[in-house]
Amino acid sequence: MIKLRDVCRHVRSKQAGPFWITFDIFFNGRENFERYSDCAALSPGQFARLYGTDPEQVKRVAVPDLEMVKISYPRATPQGGMVERDMHAGQQYVRLLDVMVE
Template identity: 45%
Template sequence: MSDLGDLARVRSKNAGPFWITIDIFCDAATYDRVAALPTETFAARLGGAEIKRFDLPALHVVKLSLPRPAVQGSARDRDMHGAALAHALTGLAVT
């Protein structure tokens, strides 16, 4: 068993004022292992968020989009660029 952060590059970014996108970039050898993880596993790791998932096998990428906890730029926004959320997934166990 390995951590997701050891197998793939995980990047989160701003996807507008209401959404954050997390990209999981894999190589050909690990894509199937990462893609086999259920969406619920990612959601639980991200605080039970409602997630839209896009598997892109030709690119070896799993893309997750989720609503921001607060509107970008508002007084409650703690991560204007959405870059900190990737760390929540790097320790996720992958079999």
């Protein structure tokens, strides 16, 4: 089985304002982009399971020219709140690295 980390050159997460978190998934070449960018592992349902969000709220945009996919979802609580554990959302991508894409 192939993990997302094996077909990407860079995966990052970051804040997208105080109410959203976004992921940038850069594939390692055109072939990997075309093969895996639309896989079930990167579906709204998978993000809902991984990050505890509503799949209807997950936004997904493929950017073929950059061989990347951008996926965003709303934060459970606003950035900087009392229960905030990752203020800039820079650690959220880690659990995606071991997701099986094939």
